[in-house]
Amino acid sequence: METRKQEKQNLSLFICPICRRPLEYDAHSYRCRSGHCYDIAREGYVNLLPVNQRHSDMPGDDRAMVNARTGFLDGGWYEPLRERLCMLTKELAPEKAILLDAGCGEGYYTGALSRILSEKAGRAAGIDLSKSAVRRAAKRCPDAEIAVASVYHMPLTERSADILINCFSPLAAEEFTRVLKPGGFFLYVVPDRKHLWEMKEILYDAPYENSPSDGSYAGFRQIGAVPLEFRMRLQKQEDIMDLFQMTPYAWKTPKSGRDRLAEFRELTVTAQFRILVFQREGRNDSGQFSSQ
Ligand SMILES: [Zn+2]
Numbered sequence: 001m002e003t004r005k006q007e008k009q010n011l012s013l014f015i016c017p018i019c020r021r022p023l024e025y026d027a028h029s030y031r032c033r034s035g036h037c038y039d040i041a042r043e044g045y046v047n048l049l050p051v052n053q054r055h056s057d058m059p060g061d062d063r064a065m066v067n068a069r070t071g072f073l074d075g076g077w078y079e080p081l082r083e084r085l086c087m088l089t090k091e092l093a094p095e096k097a098i099l100l101d102a103g104c105g106e107g108y109y110t111g112a113l114s115r116i117l118s119e120k121a122g123r124a125a126g127i128d129l130s131k132s133a134v135r136r137a138a139k140r141c142p143d144a145e146i147a148v149a150s151v152y153h154m155p156l157t158e159r160s161a162d163i164l165i166n167c168f169s170p171l172a173a174e175e176f177t178r179v180l181k182p183g184g185f186f187l188y189v190v191p192d193r194k195h196l197w198e199m200k201e202i203l204y205d206a207p208y209e210n211s212p213s214d215g216s217y218a219g220f221r222q223i224g225a226v227p228l229e230f231r232m233r234l235q236k237q238e239d240i241m242d243l244f245q246m247t248p249y250a251w252k253t254p255k256s257g258r259d260r261l262a263e264f265r266e267l268t269v270t271a272q273f274r275i276l277v278f279q280r281e282g283r284n285d286s287g288q289f290s291s292q
Contacts, residue, residue: 013098013125013145014155017048022157025145045138047131047148048155061130066106068245070136073108075239080230081273082112085187088226088275089116089163092185097122097162100179102151103169104128107137107144113165114144122162127154128169154179163187177219182282186220188213192227192272196247199240199269203249203257217278224277235266243269 012023016032023030023038030038030046038046047054061069072078093099099117101110104126114124126141127149128134138146149155151172156179164176167189176186190213200207216222234240244250244261 013100013123013160014046014048014147014149015157017050017149017153017155020157023155041135041138043135043138044142045134045146045148048127049129049148049150050153053150061105061133063132065245065250066130066132066136068242069133070106070108072239072242072246073106075242077232077234077239077243078108078271081189081228081271082109084226084228084275085109085165085167085189086112086116088187088277089113089165090119092187092277093117093120093122093163095120095122098160099124099163099165100154100156100161101126101144101165101167102154102172102176103166104137104146105130105133105167105169107133107140107146109165109167110137110144110146111141114141118143125156127151151175165189173215173217173220177217177280180280182280184280186278186280188276188278190274190276192229192274194270195272196243196249196269197272198267199244199247199261200249202261202264202267203244203253213274213276219281220278221281222276223279226275226277227273228275229270229272231268231270233266233268237262237265240264240267 009024009026012025012030014023016023016036018036019034021032021034023032029040040046099113104110105128110126117124124144126137126144126146129150131148134146134148151170154175158178159181161179162181162184164180164186191210193209195210
């Protein structure tokens with residue numbers, strides 16, 4: 001299989017986290033002209049977290065959460081969301097576009113998006129703080145560059161990305177403004193009011209709706225909000241608990257709620273998202289966008 005790892009010396013989409021100079025990579029490592037070197041792990045990712053930020057035990061999502069999410073996503077339950085993201089990207093990405101998935105997790109969306117990009121002679125990269133997630137992302141996305149890095153200090157140069165994706169990950173609006181080209185697009189996936197409502201009704205005595213996440217962010221203009229709703233007929237307890245594990249409710253649900261949910265053998269749950277579409281202000285504002 002011809003992948004990036006067999007190619008010779010290539011200019012990376014990432015920059016050196018220490019000196020901020022361009023990185024080149026070969027089959028084994030990434031290097032900058034100042035002599036900093038980052039080994040490529042067996043799975044194909046590179047760790048670009050500054051050494052002083054690597055000490056914490058398990059930054060980002062832990063392995064149990066990553067396993068649950070992988071199991072659920074591999075079941076294809078969020079396929080409609082991935083398809084919609086791909087459609088939007090196809091519509092918005094210029095030829096030779098650079099796409100960054102900021103908080104790429106195990107690369108479920110990144111892999112499909114990178115295929116869209118390669119159809120347009122573009123390239124994709126993904127970063128995530130969780131090494132367990134990045135390991136899987138690198139395997140899943142042989143055509144994308146994948147790194148362990150923080151979305152708050154992204155190893156990318158100013159104005160280098162045409163499209164930025166954020167799918168249920170921490171929002172670092174200022175950093176996103178820095179790396180996006182003027183006129184570039186930011187797709188922000190957020191849960192809508194009734195997302196996973198049926199599950200919340202089981203977990204909580206008095207469930208509440210999500211508050212809408214339409215925010216305004218300096219440097220961005222919102223040009224669309226694409227609603228997406230579908231039902232998932234979960235017919236295995238494992239799928240139900242995997243979905244639970246990948247939500248924030250896993251942290252804050254009282255044991256009684258979790259026990260109630262664990263008794264369900266099947267459950268029909270509504271998935272309800274909005275994909276907020278922002279455009280980076282500045283030159284090339286086009287606002288061309290039809291999928292409202
Ligand atoms: Zn360097």
